[in-house]
Amino acid sequence: MRAKLVAANWKMNGSFSLLDKMLDVLRPNMGNTSCQVVICPPHVLLSSLNNAVEGTGIEVGAQNVHSELSGAFTGETSAILLKECGAQWCIVGHSERRMLFDESDEFIRSKTETLLNHGIRPILCVGESLEQRDSGTHEEVVVAQLRKGLSGLTAEDQSRCVVAYEPIWAIGTGKTATPEQANSMHTIIRKELESLASPEVAANIQILYGGSVNVENAESLLSQSEIDGALVGGASLKTDDFSQIVAAGL
Numbered sequence: 498m499r500a501k502l503v504a505a506n507w508k509m510n511g512s513f514s515l516l517d518k519m520l521d522v523l524r525p526n527m528g529n530t531s532c533q534v535v536i537c538p539p540h541v542l543l544s545s546l547n548n549a550v551e552g553t554g555i556e557v558g559a560q561n562v563h564s565e566l567s568g569a570f571t572g573e574t575s576a577i578l579l580k581e582c583g584a585q586w587c588i589v590g591h592s593e594r595r596m597l598f599d600e601s602d603e604f605i606r607s608k609t610e611t612l613l614n615h616g617i618r619p620i621l622c623v624g625e626s627l628e629q630r631d632s633g634t635h636e637e638v639v640v641a642q643l644r645k646g647l648s649g650l651t652a653e654d655q656s657r658c659v660v661a662y663e664p665i666w667a668i669g670t671g672k673t674a675t676p677e678q679a680n681s682m683h684t685i686i687r688k689e690l691e692s693l694a695s696p697e698v699a700a701n702i703q704i705l706y707g708g709s710v711n712v713e714n715a716e717s718l719l720s721q722s723e724i725d726g727a728l729v730g731g732a733s734l735k736t737d738d739f740s741q742i743v744a745a746g747l
């Protein structure tokens with residue numbers, strides 16, 4: 498049985514004070530949920546988050562990492578340092594990184610490997626554009642991203658990954674995939690994981706949905722058999738909304 502996981506992707510938003518407010522709202526409810534909760538704020542907030550979540554069960558996630566461990570990469574952060582800041586998770590392959598920062602599948606794959614080598618669990622994002630969905634190539638696009646992102650990883654390493662299906666047309670647009678559309682893509686992803694790793698490993702990998710998840714649609718999405726949680730952007734910046742989405746993952 499896969500536990501539900503709800504992760505907050507703050508993107509380039511948030512502040513020290515939002516962190517305090519968010520934890521004040523989440524903390525009292527953590528005892529009532531079996532849902533795993535991960536907060537991925539900007540890097541500069543990671544240490545504070547890590548100190549503040551002690552004993553709450555809330556987990557710490559980063560939004561990005563470099564594949565190299567040190568060197569002349571101005572502005573980048575290594576997996577070693579993320580680990581020191583308490584990161585247990587890191588998002589990789591988000592469509593904003595793929596599109597705005599030209600990240601290739603190969604770079605994403607090497608980031609994933611570096612994270613795994615340093616005990617940080619990757620949340621590997623995959624998802625198609627609107628044009629790809631309209632032209633009917635969405636399934637092969639997502640499967641190709643998955644294959645490239647996980648290529649060369651052992652089944653054991655793959656078992657440490659979480660996959661997030663985030664159709665680009667649903668991110669920040671208010672347009673959500675229907676629960677059926679999401680569930681059917683998740684089924685395809687799990688089938689692919691079965692052949693990449695093994696049926697046993699695939700059965701335990703959590704597959705999250707992301708793209709305009711909000712208080713209104715969280716329950717219907719999270720009640721789908723193949724949807725194991727959510728990667729939440731905009732609504733994760735609103736304390737009450739995020740707390741209600743976590744509650745929907747009960």
Ligand code: PGA
Binds near residue numbers: 506663671707731732
């Ligand atoms: P959104 O973002 O919830 O604002 O659509 C999700 C994401 O990009 O991870």
